[in-house]
Amino acid sequence: MHAINWPDDYQPGFTDNFASNEVIVAGLSVADVWPLLADTTAWPTYYSNASDIAFHDGTGPVLSAGARFRFTTFGFPVEGEVTEFVPPAAGQAARVAWHGWVEGDAQGRLDVHHAWLLEDLPGGRVRVLTQETQKGVPAVELAKARPNPMINGHQEWLDGLVESARVARKAR
Numbered sequence: 001m002h003a004i005n006w007p008d009d010y011q012p013g014f015t016d017n018f019a020s021n022e023v024i025v026a027g028l029s030v031a032d033v034w035p036l037l038a039d040t041t042a043w044p045t046y047y048s049n050a051s052d053i054a055f056h057d058g059t060g061p062v063l064s065a066g067a068r069f070r071f072t073t074f075g076f077p078v079e080g081e082v083t084e085f086v087p088p089a090a091g092q093a094a095r096v097a098w099h100g101w102v103e104g105d106a107q108g109r110l111d112v113h114h115a116w117l118l119e120d121l122p123g124g125r126v127r128v129l130t131q132e133t134q135k136g137v138p139a140v141e142l143a144k145a146r147p148n149p150m151i152n153g154h155q156e157w158l159d160g161l162v163e164s165a166r167v168a169r170k171a172r
Helices: 030-038 137-144 149-171
Strands: 017-026 051-055 068-073 076-084 094-102 110-121 125-135
Touching: 017 076, 017 137, 030 094, 030 110, 030 125, 030 149, 076 110, 110 137, 125 137, 125 149
Parallel strands: none
Antiparallel strands: 017 125, 051 068, 068 076, 076 094, 094 110, 110 125
């Protein structure tokens, strides 16, 4: 199975916080899931922790390479820039990743790298992996929190994404 492509400054284990969530489900494909992840207007329909999504550069609402956007998540107003965008293609994993940041002083600044990887697996299964590394004082606090809000929030995102893909597939 494939792995996330990490920028050097955001390698897991060398940042203040790291969250990893993954699902492997039968009966769906990357083609079923990708549109619901790439189109940001779908996010709030299946993930309660994403709101106020807007694009700065006239692109969107579908993510694309280099697109600049913002959204609110975990109570943070996150600015983002897509740093990796590989749509589905036969024989390769689909990928999307963004560098995100929350402006602030030394106590409030947050920098993240959030990446997604989708791949079809044998037996009519799809794998969806999302991982995020974070730097900054808020990340240190998030890493200490129990239950872990990043793990739980990203699991909600994955579960909602999969359920929405199942509903959309049945409607076809």
